[in-house]
Amino acid sequence: MKKLFVLFISVLFSANLANCQGKDPFMTRNFPASSIKAVEAATSGGSITVSGDAGSQAVVEVFISANGRNNWSDERIRQTLEENYTLDIKVEGGKLYATAKTKNRITNWNQQGLSISFKISVPKQVSSDLNTSGGSIQISDLSGSQDFKTSGGSLKIENVSGNIVGKTSGGSITVTGSKDNIDLKTSGGSITAKDCSGKIFLKTSGGSLRMDNLNGDIDASTSGGSVTANNIEGTLKTGTSGGSVKLDGIAGSVDAHTSGGSMNVTMTSVSDYVKLSNSGNTNLTLPANKGYNLQVKANKVETSDMKDFRGDIKSGSLDGTVGNGGPKIEIKTSQKASLTFK
Numbered sequence: 001m002k003k004l005f006v007l008f009i010s011v012l013f014s015a016n017l018a019n020c021q022g023k024d025p026f027m028t029r030n031f032p033a034s035s036i037k038a039v040e041a042a043t044s045g046g047s048i049t050v051s052g053d054a055g056s057q058a059v060v061e062v063f064i065s066a067n068g069r070n071n072w073s074d075e076r077i078r079q080t081l082e083e084n085y086t087l088d089i090k091v092e093g094g095k096l097y098a099t100a101k102t103k104n105r106i107t108n109w110n111q112q113g114l115s116i117s118f119k120i121s122v123p124k125q126v127s128s129d130l131n132t133s134g135g136s137i138q139i140s141d142l143s144g145s146q147d148f149k150t151s152g153g154s155l156k157i158e159n160v161s162g163n164i165v166g167k168t169s170g171g172s173i174t175v176t177g178s179k180d181n182i183d184l185k186t187s188g189g190s191i192t193a194k195d196c197s198g199k200i201f202l203k204t205s206g207g208s209l210r211m212d213n214l215n216g217d218i219d220a221s222t223s224g225g226s227v228t229a230n231n232i233e234g235t236l237k238t239g240t241s242g243g244s245v246k247l248d249g250i251a252g253s254v255d256a257h258t259s260g261g262s263m264n265v266t267m268t269s270v271s272d273y274v275k276l277s278n279s280g281n282t283n284l285t286l287p288a289n290k291g292y293n294l295q296v297k298a299n300k301v302e303t304s305d306m307k308d309f310r311g312d313i314k315s316g317s318l319d320g321t322v323g324n325g326g327p328k329i330e331i332k333t334s335q336k337a338s339l340t341f342k
Contacts (some may be wrong), residue, residue, distance in 0.1 A: 046117030
């Protein structure tokens with residue numbers, strides 16, 4: 001018979017409750033690490049942390065607080081938990097489950113609501129399915145399929161590879177040292193991505209975007225903040241509806257737009273194209289002594305150190321080739337466009 005590791009709420013109440021609202025865990029459970037291939041964790045009001053740093057034992061730590069009500073005693077927290085929540089921690093069929101659910105709809109959070117958080121340590125080769133309605137999610141040192149969502153907290157991803165899909169409705173996102181397929185969205189926070197590679201999709205509806213040292217096929221956009229990128233290699237599609245765009249040290253192809261700010265782009269090399277669309281001033285720096293096909297439309301066009309050009313130059317447009325031609329450089333702006341070659 002398959003051995004099941006199951007912990008129900010009745011066992012939990014017999015645990016030693018050293019400090020419910022402090023830094024000490026409400027309870028800790030250990031399981032053989034070799035038996036775990038996936039993690040499923042869900043809580044209605046706390047954070048979830050999953051790290052792939054387990055040794056021979058996987059560890060689940062549970063932290064409980066009374067949502068900032070420091071005057072609550074351990075006994076009151078325990079009673080509230082027993083009356084209003086079901087806590088279930090188990091390993092079954094190779095999957096580690098850690099769930100905290102309300103028994104009934106809570107109408108008075110000041111009297112009934114608890115923050116129940118999980119800190120989970122598992123082997124590196126583990127997939128995850130994580131969900132919290134009110135806290136942050138952090139995953140690190142994992143390899144596999146990771147799917148995680150929070151309705152009101154931040155997301156933090158470190159050293160994760162595989163298929164990474166994360167979403168928050170109201171927090172910021174930070175991803176570092178991760179690779180393969182990365183798909184991250186937030187409805188109201190900023191996104192920071194650093195030292196990542198692969199197919200990367202980043203989207204925020206109301207915050208800034210910052211990207212550093214990325215390599216691959218990158219699609220990153222925001223509806224209301226600035227875009228900053230440094231040392232990007234590959235294909236970059238990016239834009240904002242309400243901020244500035246600053247791209248520096250870009251090697252590859254770029255398609256960028258903004259409707260409400262300046263645009264400054266510096267290319268270290270161009271593979272296929274550079275497409276820039278803007279309602280404000282646009283400055284593009286290209287490597288000198290290379291061939292390009294240029295098409296620029298603006299209120300005013302300025303160039304610096306452009307050599308071996310053949311074509312038409314007017315006050316508001318530029319159409320022709322540099323050298324023997326090459327990647328297509330296209331700029332459209334209702335203000336000034338400046339082209340510099342160095």
